[in-house]
Amino acid sequence: LWLEANPPRFIDRNQNESITLRQLRHPLLVWQQKHEQGTSVVPIDVQIQSYIRVVAITGPNTGGKTVTLKTFGLAALMAKAGLFVPAREPVELPWFEQILADIGDEQSIEQSLSTFSGHIRRISRIIEAITTPKEELQLDRLKVGGSQEFQVGRLKVLREQPDNLGQKATLREQPDNLGQKATLREQPDNLGQKATLREQPANLEEPWPKGHATRTTPRASLVLLDEVGAGTDPAEGSALAIALLKYLANTTQLTIATTHYGELKALKYQDERFENASVEFDDQTLSPTYRLLWGIPGRSNALSIARRLGLNPSVVDQAQTLLGGASEDVNEVIAGLEAQRRTQETKAQQANQLLQQAESLHQELSERAKLLQERERELKLSQERSVQDAIAQAKKEIAQVIRQLQQGSQTAQNAQKATNALKEIAQRQIPAAPPPKPKPGFRPKVGDRIRIPRLNQTAEIISAADNGELTVRFGLMKMTVALADVESLDGQKPENVVKTTSKPAPAPTPVSPPATAVRTSKNTIDIRGSRVANAEIDIDQAISKAIEFGVLWIIHGKGTGRLRQGVHAFLEQHPLVERFKLAEQSEGGTGVTVAYLK
Incomplete structure (x- = not known):
């Protein structure tokens, strides 16, 4: 848990798969940070494309190369040992058959080895290892001098040696020469001529056995070279380093080398199999940041580091003068590239934050939309249940009215009461449909044919009154209708209401009966068979009682029309009547007049 590692996935670089190690950290540094209160670990990001064979890492000393x-x-x-790798997912890298390294200084006074000769001898063994047939080489781990964490094993070979006398082989414990650790060696017992295999540690200073066949195809090896070509004349060292890296590009799967030679930085622009990387250096604090940058060659910054470490300023200034301006110009170009890269990384981080915020907002909106849809669905279900309950209740009330009719005397008055009850139920239980939107643009004129929807009749306009009413004729009948109650034959409503010109009309009162007025026995009067004089008295009394309803239905019948005309004349002069009209066809048509009260 403290390592925060993840399982690796082995890839095939021949299938265009890239090496990906994000936020990679050294386990020992993580241990120091977690358990020894060490400084925080700066992780590195490794992204190597499938066609890259050599990576040259440049940058200042003490920078982390x-x-x-x-x-x-x-x-x-x-990864090869089956352990989790301390990096973020995904952890993707190939299976390396060999992992060979030349890290550290191999100079030895006892063996008369200089720094350069020690590096060359180890590089020679690395080249032989990658060209040695796999059957003749058993690679456990390669010891690299001076590196504690890499001193985990030795290169061992199996050599075939005959016994002397054919004796039975025995096991004898003898210390090896490299680590003083006891090992088991198989030695002949001189009893037979059968060849046996003896396991011996390979002496890194001993030449490799001769006679090995040369590999025709490169092995899937990883080669790590620290300060390649160092320890000798810079011109010769850089030439040797270039030749070595080009050779390794053809014979290994991946080589990573650190260097201070500027000539190696140009290999990327000559061969696409090469890539540059560098460790970042902060020009403000004159100290390394230990971040690994890809695609940009680094600067050694030797003079800056020397100045930071306290070297005499006059010596540093003299060195800067001797170095010349060309190198300074190159360093300025590289510094500019590094600054641009930092700017791009900052913008990329900001863009990533904005992307995360957008994704979070999108997720939140999606959840809200889903919640609203769920609420809408529940509301519809609730409304449907309410409608079903209302319909069921209405059916019960209708059935009750029908039973009362069936049980009582079948008179006209009882039928009218039942009709009124059913209408009241309908008005209470069923919501009124919104009226259709009228079509504007119709201006009625004398002689035009119009339609009266409430009568379901067509009529001819005889005259237009000044109070917004029309006198129309259909068949042998003439009547006065409100302008709002007519429409053209194609369904257009009148555009303007005719205004009076004699004197200004008083402001119309907004009181009007609701479109869903309920007709009951309390606001209905039947005067059929009455004389006009008697009917006027009954109507006046009925108006007084129906004033709270705002509307009065007057059943006068059709007959000759004289009673209807008398009723209309009385209503025109009555102070409590706002207006009146013939009832809808379903409510009696021309045999019933509806009076709207003030």
């Missing part, structure tokens, strides 16, 4: 080599090599070893 060697630690980068060790961290990547240890990650490859941990």
